Amino acid sequence: MLSAESRLSFALLHHDGAARLGQIATRHGVIDTPVFMPVGTLASVKSLTTAQLSALSTQHSALAKPQIILNNTYHLMLRPGVELIEKLGGVHKFMSWDGAVLSDSGGFQVFSLATIRKIREEGVEFRSHIDGSAHFLSPERSIDIQQRLGVDIAMAFDECPAYGLSHEETERSMELTHRWARRSLAARNSNSALFGIVQGGVFHDLRKRSAEEICAMDWDGIAIGGVAVGESKQEMLDIMSFTAPLLPADKPRYLMGVGTPEDLLDGVAAGIDMFDCVMPTRNARNGSLFTSHGKIAIKNARFADDPRPLDPNCSCVTCTTVSRAYLRHLYVNDEIAAMVYNTIHNVSFYLDLMRGIRQAIASNSFGSFRDSFLSRISSGDAGAQ
Amino acid sequence: MLSAESRLSFALLHHDGAARLGQIATRHGVIDTPVFMPVGTLASVKSLTTAQLSALSTQHSALAKPQIILNNTYHLMLRPGVELIEKLGGVHKFMSWDGAVLSDSGGFQVFSLATIRKIREEGVEFRSHIDGSAHFLSPERSIDIQQRLGVDIAMAFDECPAYGLSHEETERSMELTHRWARRSLAARNSNSALFGIVQGGVFHDLRKRSAEEICAMDWDGIAIGGVAVGESKQEMLDIMSFTAPLLPADKPRYLMGVGTPEDLLDGVAAGIDMFDCVMPTRNARNGSLFTSHGKIAIKNARFADDPRPLDPNCSCVTCTTVSRAYLRHLYVNDEIAAMVYNTIHNVSFYLDLMRGIRQAIASNSFGSFRDSFLSRISSGDAGAQ
Numbered sequence: 013m014l015s016a017e018s019r020l021s022f023a024l025l026h027h028d029g030a031a032r033l034g035q036i037a038t039r040h041g042v043i044d045t046p047v048f049m050p051v052g053t054l055a056s057v058k059s060l061t062t063a064q065l066s067a068l069s070t071q072h073s074a075l076a077k078p079q080i081i082l083n084n085t086y087h088l089m090l091r092p093g094v095e096l097i098e099k100l101g102g103v104h105k106f107m108s109w110d111g112a113v114l115s116d117s118g119g120f121q122v123f124s125l126a127t128i129r130k131i132r133e134e135g136v137e138f139r140s141h142i143d144g145s146a147h148f149l150s151p152e153r154s155i156d157i158q159q160r161l162g163v164d165i166a167m168a169f170d171e172c173p174a175y176g177l178s179h180e181e182t183e184r185s186m187e188l189t190h191r192w193a194r195r196s197l198a199a200r201n202s203n204s205a206l207f208g209i210v211q212g213g214v215f216h217d218l219r220k221r222s223a224e225e226i227c228a229m230d231w232d233g234i235a236i237g238g239v240a241v242g243e244s245k246q247e248m249l250d251i252m253s254f255t256a257p258l259l260p261a262d263k264p265r266y267l268m269g270v271g272t273p274e275d276l277l278d279g280v281a282a283g284i285d286m287f288d289c290v291m292p293t294r295n296a297r298n299g300s301l302f303t304s305h306g307k308i309a310i311k312n313a314r315f316a317d318d319p320r321p322l323d324p325n326c327s328c329v330t331c332t333t334v335s336r337a338y339l340r341h342l343y344v345n346d347e348i349a350a351m352v353y354n355t356i357h358n359v360s361f362y363l364d365l366m367r368g369i370r371q372a373i374a375s376n377s378f379g380s381f382r383d384s385f386l387s388r389i390s391s392g393d394a395g396a397q
Numbered sequence: 398m399l400s401a402e403s404r405l406s407f408a409l410l411h412h413d414g415a416a417r418l419g420q421i422a423t424r425h426g427v428i429d430t431p432v433f434m435p436v437g438t439l440a441s442v443k444s445l446t447t448a449q450l451s452a453l454s455t456q457h458s459a460l461a462k463p464q465i466i467l468n469n470t471y472h473l474m475l476r477p478g479v480e481l482i483e484k485l486g487g488v489h490k491f492m493s494w495d496g497a498v499l500s501d502s503g504g505f506q507v508f509s510l511a512t513i514r515k516i517r518e519e520g521v522e523f524r525s526h527i528d529g530s531a532h533f534l535s536p537e538r539s540i541d542i543q544q545r546l547g548v549d550i551a552m553a554f555d556e557c558p559a560y561g562l563s564h565e566e567t568e569r570s571m572e573l574t575h576r577w578a579r580r581s582l583a584a585r586n587s588n589s590a591l592f593g594i595v596q597g598g599v600f601h602d603l604r605k606r607s608a609e610e611i612c613a614m615d616w617d618g619i620a621i622g623g624v625a626v627g628e629s630k631q632e633m634l635d636i637m638s639f640t641a642p643l644l645p646a647d648k649p650r651y652l653m654g655v656g657t658p659e660d661l662l663d664g665v666a667a668g669i670d671m672f673d674c675v676m677p678t679r680n681a682r683n684g685s686l687f688t689s690h691g692k693i694a695i696k697n698a699r700f701a702d703d704p705r706p707l708d709p710n711c712s713c714v715t716c717t718t719v720s721r722a723y724l725r726h727l728y729v730n731d732e733i734a735a736m737v738y739n740t741i742h743n744v745s746f747y748l749d750l751m752r753g754i755r756q757a758i759a760s761n762s763f764g765s766f767r768d769s770f771l772s773r774i775s776s777g778d779a780g781a782q
Contacts, residue, residue: 054726059733061741063714064449092701092726100704100722108718297733316477319485329448333493337485341439341477348444348682348736356446 020165020205020232022264026374030257030283033373036233036264038164039203040104040112043079045264045285046373048276048366049114050359051293052081055088055097055107058293059355062108068328068360078363080112080164082288085157086121089147090140094157102162114165114288117154117196117209120172120237120269131171133188151195159202167235168196170209175242182213190225197229205232207266213238214247216254223258233264233286240269240289249278256282273302273365273389277382280369292362296354299343302361304385306394308336310354314395315340324397328360329353405550405590405617407649411759415642415668418758421618421649423549424588425489425497428464430649430670431758433661433751434499435744436678437466440473440482440492443678444740447493453713453745463748465497465549467673470542471506474532475525479542487547499550499673502539502581502594505557505622505654516556518573536580544587552620553581555594560627567598575610582614590617592651598623599632601639608643618649618671625654625674634663641667658687658750658774662767665754677747681739684728687746689770691779693721695739699780700725709782713745714738 019039026033034045050057050065057065065078083103088094097106103113122129126138126147135150151169158166169192173185189211200206208231212218227234236255239248252267259265266286267279276287292302299310303323308315310322318336326332330339330353342350365385372381404424411418419430435442435450442450450463468488473479482491488498504521507514511523511532520535536554543551554577558570574596585591593616597603612619621640624633637652644650651671652664661672677687684695688708693700695707703721711717715724715738727735750770757766 054730054732055723056727056732056734059737061714061718061734061737063718064737091730092722096702096722099702100720106720106723106726108723317481317484329446333446333448335485335491337477337481338440338491338493341491342441345439345476347439347441348733349441349446351733352444352446352449352737 019203022233022262024262028373028376028378029281031280031369031373031378032283032285033370034264034285036285038080038112038205040110040164041079043112044370046276046280046366046369047079047286048362049080049082049286049288050078050362051084051288051290052107052109052113053084053087053290054091055083055103057081057355057359059296059351060359064352064356065109065359066111068356068363078111078359080114081109083113083115083161083163084121085115085118085154085161086125086149088115088161089118089149089157090142090145094160098160098162104162112164113161115158115161115163115167116268117158117167117169118149119154119170122149123172123174131188133191135169151192152199155196155199155206159200159204163204165233166200166204166206168193168206168208168231170211170237172238172241173211173213177213179215179218182215183218186211186213186218186222190222193226193229197231207231207233207235207264209235209237209268210255210259211238212255214243214251219251219255220258223255227258227260231263233266234259235266235268236284237268239267240271245275248275252279252284253282256284259283273362274386276362276365277369277385280373280378281382292358293355296358297351299350299354301354302358303394303397304388305391305397306389308394310336310339310343312340312395322357323361326357326361326364328357330357330360404588407618407647409646413758413761413763414666416665416754416758416763417668417670418755419649419670421670423465423497423590425495425549426464428497429755431661431665431751431754432464432671433747434465434467434671434673435463435747436469436673436675437492438469438472438675439476440468440488442466442740442744444681444736445744449737449741450494450744451496453741453748463496463744465499466494468498468500468546468548469506470500470503470539470546471510471534473500473546474503474534474542475527475530479545483545483547489547497549498546500543500546500548500552501653502543502552502554503534504539504555507534508557508559509626516573518576520554536577537584540581540584540591544585544589548589550618551585551589551591553578553591553593553616555596555622557623557626558596558598562598564600564603567600568603571596571598571603571607575607578611578614582616592616592618592620592649594620594622594653595640595644596623599628599636604636604640605643608640612643612645616648618651619644620651620653621669622653624652625656630660633660637664637669638667641669644668658747659771661747661750662754662770665758665763666767677743678740681743682736684735684739686739687743688779688782689773690776690782691774693779695721695725695728697725697780707742708746711742711746711749713742715742715745
């Protein structure tokens with residue numbers, strides 16, 4: 013499917029309404045879409061060894077194994093630095109991961125984490141949130157770093173405007189993103205695929221202009237950026253639903269930084285193919301666990317003597333080996349293994365959800381799958397199930 | 398080998414000098430000795446899921462898998478409490494562990510951790526180091542808890558005297574331990590095996606008296622206690638070497654709370670069959686990693702770009718998948734996965750050492766195995782290897 017010269021290819025296999033079933037062929041395997049990408053900030057999906065990550069949900073099928081993860085350019089450029097990862101053979105070899113890797117451009121973290129930043133036409137000067145050291149990111153520098161990491165899919169360097177900007181401010185930011193997009197494309201010189209990012213805040217006219225300008229360029233895929241930055245859920249859904257249909261049908265569509273299981277279902281319904289979010293891994297560390305009947309706070313005393321699996325409908329290592337009582341015991345006593353068990357489950361839950369979504373689209377039953385999933389998780393008391 | 402009624406049986410298979418090759422049959426499998434027991438304080442070998450623990454070192458052989466772990470009565474009686482674990486089917490089911498479990502009696506932790514304690518003939522009143530709550534342990538209470546946990550091997554409740562006591566104080570403590578030993582034996586009413594503990598501090602005459610009195614009772618195995626409590630390494634070796642030959646040849650001999658790889662080799666040379674120590678798991682969390690060429694502090698900057706496996710002679714998941722550079726990256730950035738990778742390796746290293754020891758005894762080459770191991774780890778710069 014993927015020729016030696018091509019960076020990435022996308023095949024749309026089936027439609028069920030706007031929901032799409034597809035395949036993305038990368039240098040590190042074929043990805044079935046819609047897909048969720050676990051976040052591996054520092055070249056590590058937090059709390060898991062790469063061997064554990066590779067073995068997630070294998071009881072179900074090979075399809076449930078994560079096919080692609082996300083790494084953060086901002087974090088890796090600061091620690092351990094791109095030079096080191098390049099010297100050690102790239103990020104796949106560094107973390108011993110044979111699946112695909114998508115990196116973000118660093119833009120989002122520069123605007124959300126860096127303590128001091130100065131935005132110029134050329135790029136962004138900023139200080140590290142860790143040690144205050146001075147750094148610079150530009151389209152050329154970001155693409156260079158991502159290519160040297162050796163990722164399968166790199167992202168254009170964009171300005172991710174804060175939530176709440178005026179139409180005028182958002183437009184100015186969007187236009188900078190467009191100029192940076194052209195420079196990002198021009199900087200591509202490896203076989204890393206490159207995705208463009210549509211911005212435009214909460215304004216339909218700007219989203220439409222951004223979609224037109226970005227989609228006119230030669231990307232391997234298109235992302236909707238500037239969501240999950242503080243806007244309401246309704247605004248996020250509105251931006252997504254408005255923007256998704258403006259994107260070309262024959263390229264992968266990626267909704268950045270989203271979201272809850274409900275959001276993923278909404279995204280798929282709107283025609284999105286790719287998602288990433290820290291929610292499953294971060295919530296795991298906070299003891300907030302997803303189940304097929306809704307979320308559970310595992311520290312709750314009601315689970316102290318609960319012999320049942322966390323989610324009886326899940327076949328991950330956590331749910332097939334230990335009880336809610338044991339998980340609560342580990343969590344309330346600050347055992348490191350609590351983070352491991354919880355992460356195994358939460359990531360497996362997301363992967364299984366995506367597997368279920370793909371099966372439902374294939375059998376033209378995505379609508380009823382979605383209704384049934386939503387009614388189950390909102391039917392009340394997850395802990396009682 | 399183990400009849401339905403018997404709690405435990407021990408077969409001595411081979412001698413190589415004083416070093417012994419044996420097998421202990423328990424209700425949860427046959428244990429090849431000499432054996433090292435990883436410590437699972439709170440029914441969790443820290444940083445590992447039970448599935449990971451079960452899969453350690455499987456690349457070598459089934460013999461390298463941990464066959465038995467240790468749980469702490471003191472910790473489990475406080476958190477989550479024996480009632481809960483009993484209700485959930487015992488400690489094996491609680492942590493989903495199908496290998497054998499030995500529990501200590503709680504004595505050592507009462508004397509080392511509890512903030513306030515009052516020792517009477519009847520037992521020990523103490524306050525929890527966690528929340529100050531009042532508790533009581535006696536021979537009857539300790540054996541009852543251990544049996545209700547459902548462990549394969551329980552330990553007699555002893556007084557573990559602090560290091561530095563006079564002969565007279567140590568003798569008084571030893572005599573209390575002997576009276577408690579008889580009460581521990583009398584309290585046995587399940588099919589948990591029960592080991593007696595020889596005390597006597599650093600005094601040969603007391604160790605001899607204790608060995609005589611303890612070994613005259615009907616135990617399934619005998620432990621040397623009161624070591625690893627602050628004495629010098631030379632004193633520990635002296636106590637061990639003096640006491641081990643006083644123990645019956647036809648029962649397992651367990652040196653409690655010891656030790657370094659060198660200590661294990663010394664112990665085996667003195668005829669010890671069983672060991673436990675928090676060192677591999679605790680050191681792992683501190684980034685102190687064992688290798689076949691000595692210890693490595695993984696945070697050291699020299700490893701920042703070191704592409705080699707942590708220990709090229711190790712076939713654990715850590716050494717066969719990631720580099721020293723990656724392990725250092727995870728460790729210096731406080732990634733939870735660092736604890737997991739480090740623990741996988743350190744525990745595998747201990748298990749592999751014991752496997753090597755058993756193979757060496759079987760081929761009458763324990764002496765040269767030991768010399769070669771010691772010369773390798775003391776030959777200088779582990780990080781350079």
